[in-house]
Amino acid sequence: MKHTESRTTGDLVLSTADITKKFGGLVALADVSVRVAPASIVGLVGPNGAGKSTLFNVMSGYLRPTSGSVFIDGVEQTRRSGPQRRATMGVARTFQHPELFSDLTIREHLVLAKRVRSAPRRLWTDLLKVSGLRMSTATRDDTVDALLEDLSLTDDAERLAVGLPLGVARRVEVGRALITDPRVVLLDEPSSGLDESETRDLAQVLRDARIRHSVALVLVEHDVDLVLGLSDEVYVLDFGKLIAHGTPEEIRRDPAVRAAYLGDDPGTAAPDSPAPEPAGLPR
Numbered sequence: 001m002k003h004t005e006s007r008t009t010g011d012l013v014l015s016t017a018d019i020t021k022k023f024g025g026l027v028a029l030a031d032v033s034v035r036v037a038p039a040s041i042v043g044l045v046g047p048n049g050a051g052k053s054t055l056f057n058v059m060s061g062y063l064r065p066t067s068g069s070v071f072i073d074g075v076e077q078t079r080r081s082g083p084q085r086r087a088t089m090g091v092a093r094t095f096q097h098p099e100l101f102s103d104l105t106i107r108e109h110l111v112l113a114k115r116v117r118s119a120p121r122r123l124w125t126d127l128l129k130v131s132g133l134r135m136s137t138a139t140r141d142d143t144v145d146a147l148l149e150d151l152s153l154t155d156d157a158e159r160l161a162v163g164l165p166l167g168v169a170r171r172v173e174v175g176r177a178l179i180t181d182p183r184v185v186l187l188d189e190p191s192s193g194l195d196e197s198e199t200r201d202l203a204q205v206l207r208d209a210r211i212r213h214s215v216a217l218v219l220v221e222h223d224v225d226l227v228l229g230l231s232d233e234v235y236v237l238d239f240g241k242l243i244a245h246g247t248p249e250e251i252r253r254d255p256a257v258r259a260a261y262l263g264d265d266p267g268t269a270a271p272d273s274p275a276p277e278p279a280g281l282p283r
């Protein structure tokens with residue numbers, strides 16, 4: 001699947017064209033092209049070792065691909081920018097294991113993330129002088145207040161991050177990304193470790209965030225149900241290759257996806273037979 005028309009990337013907030021990434025002799029990604037439209041939700045799924053994290057790291061600038069291109073707002077960035085620069089261009093990301101500062105409150109985490117975005121060099125002074133940060137958070141900030149509300153964190157805003165339930169910590173992590181006013185947020189397994197009700201809350205937070213912040217979301221996830229329920233478009237990777245791309249409905253019916261997840265033989269799958277839900281089975 002060669003992607004040759006880079007001109008069409010202009011109306012996309014983020015896209016990749018023919019990304020190949022090799023680790024020694026191992027081909028982790030082979031000619032992978034994905035397209036993220038503004039304010040869309042794009043899911044990236046695949047069995048263990050399929051290449052999801054590698055693609056994510058290539059998109060966010062943590063890894064250089066062996067070949068192929070990454071575009072932000074239609075401008076090629078492959079070798080031009082790393083993660084920090086891409087963040088300033090509106091590409092934010094969350095991490096699977098939120099690393100929160102135990103002696104800062106939830107509100108202070110958002111204020112700090114906002115200040116880092118607007119004045120990166122102040123990060124270290126802020127961290128070294130928590131008292132300085134405290135003084136600045138005493139001043140009301142409407143943007144932070146509104147975001148706390150969007151994330152259902154208002155009641156917990158003055159709570160220290162230490163000991164927060166994972167579901168709350170994940171929302172703080174999403175908030176830290178959103179406060180930078182990004183155009184796209186890459187979410188690394190946002191539902192990992194969450195129970196059913198925390199996952200439902202997070203899904204609602206993400207749906208609202210897309211609309212209220214007009215932001216595109218790219219989810220790397222093992223929870224296929226969550227991805228199919230949230231995304232406008234889904235890409236499925238298997239052994240580093242894109243085996244399917246389409247709407248959640250198309251993905252549910254796709255014989256190659258069923259083969260990768262459920263062990264169906266794509267040659268024998270009857271097109272009209274009812275498709276079982278892919279269950280995100282690890283290989």
Ligand SMILES: Nc1ncnc2c1ncn2[C@@H]1O[C@H](COP(=O)(O)OP(=O)(O)OP(=O)(O)O)[C@@H](O)[C@H]1O
Pocket residue numbers: 023026027028046047048049050051052053054055
């Ligand atoms: N830094 C690395 N050095 C060598 N091999 C790597 C490296 N990172 C990933 N790989 C290999 O590349 C392949 C794709 O890995 P990747 O982590 O991207 O898959 P994944 O779909 O994210 O898997 P999981 O769902 O288990 O997180 C795997 O075979 C993995 O072992």
